Amino acid sequence: MLAAILILGTPILVWACSVPVFRYALELWPPDEYEVVLFHQGSLTEEQKLLLEKIKPIELENVSVPNMRIHEVDLKADPDPRWVKWWEKNKPKESSEPWLAVFYPASTLKITPLWAGPFTETSLNKTFQSPARQQLAKRLQGGDSAVWVLLECGNKEKDQATKKILEDRLVHLGKTLKMPELKAQDVQAGYLSIRPEDLKLGFSLLTISADDPNEQVFREILLNSEDDLKDYDEPIAFAVFGRGRAMPALVGKGINNDMIDDACTFLSGPCSCQVKRQNPGFDILTSVNWDELLEEQIKKLDDQALAQTGTPALTETTTSSKKESPSSVSTGPPAVNSEKNPSAQPAENKAKPVATPSPFLGWVIWGPV
Secondary structure (H helix, E strand, O other), X not given: OEEEEEEOOEEEEEEOEEEEHHHHHHHHOOOOOEEEEEEEOOOOOHHHHHHHHHHOOEEOOOOEEOOEEEEEEEOOXXXXXXXXXXXXXXXXXXXXXXXXXXXXXXXXXXXXXXEEEEOOHHHHOOOOOOHHHHHHHHHXXXXXXXXXXXXXXXXXXXXXXHHHHHHHXXXXXXXXXXXXXXXXXXXXXXXXXXXXXXXXXXXXXXEEOOOOHHHHHHHXXXXXXXXXXHXXXXXEEEEEEOOOEEOOOEEHHHOOHHHHHHHHHHHHOEEOOOOHHHOOOEEOOOOOOHHHHHHHHHHHHHHHHHHHHOOOOOOOOOOOOOOOOOOOOOOOOOOEEEEEOOOOOOOXXXXXXXXXXXXXXXXXXXXXX
């Protein structure tokens, strides 16, 4: 079905797809790469060279793990003037030691770093991965349509009230929302790598306290995604789906039933615009091998299906001469009130043109506070 989607007033032709947004993103949207810049003056020490080698991403077919690119800027070796200009404006008081700055992907159009600090193993320990990001990936692999990440503000009353709103509404939506009727041509085209009957709908909540030292960088990634999120002394929530793509923030009283419904309805609806950058949100920085994670999910579902028929699962042995990739994450806790897709059997309907822009394009939700 050919749909004309109006993005910021510009008509763009894309193939509309009946696969839900959350699943299409997990199948086909690799995360954008962050730009990591290492500033140093002269040669690195052997210890620093080893640390640099340790954090270098592994290049896979379509993406890097972690999803980032590293740029070395030796300030004594005639570097790019643009980096020199940035360094002169932003360098720390003690600038003799190597310094690392982490920038958002170019697709976000943000030119300020989300985090910068000394190039030491201690400071980098939680930069590219953290317990919450690992848990988030486990849940998405386990079948959650989206994981809502709630950043607490430190006000116990506000945090508890907001958490209850999210928990209650996500339970309700897990029971009442329906996914679109899958079309046979979309399944045949490879937009869905699992059996239609294995596709389920459900949401869960992941809470991060205001003072969790393990999640400091993750909080920075989320809070710096908008210029003034840090100005609010309120709980802030992000729906994360696909391969770690976060929807725009809900803030304070903007975290209400109507806005939660809108976000979940969009994510569970048909992917009317398959071009990732024309959909809302931004990709978070993780050390997850999403391709491997998806393969493990598919294998687990296949093994479960074979077990139900009494057929033993096949054991597969592989060898590889490639550099070992970071392990993906095992299946996590099930989604809240997940349900089997009511339209498990793909139905062939006559294609109809639609013009359905995403309800969140250009959208930032600030509730009155």
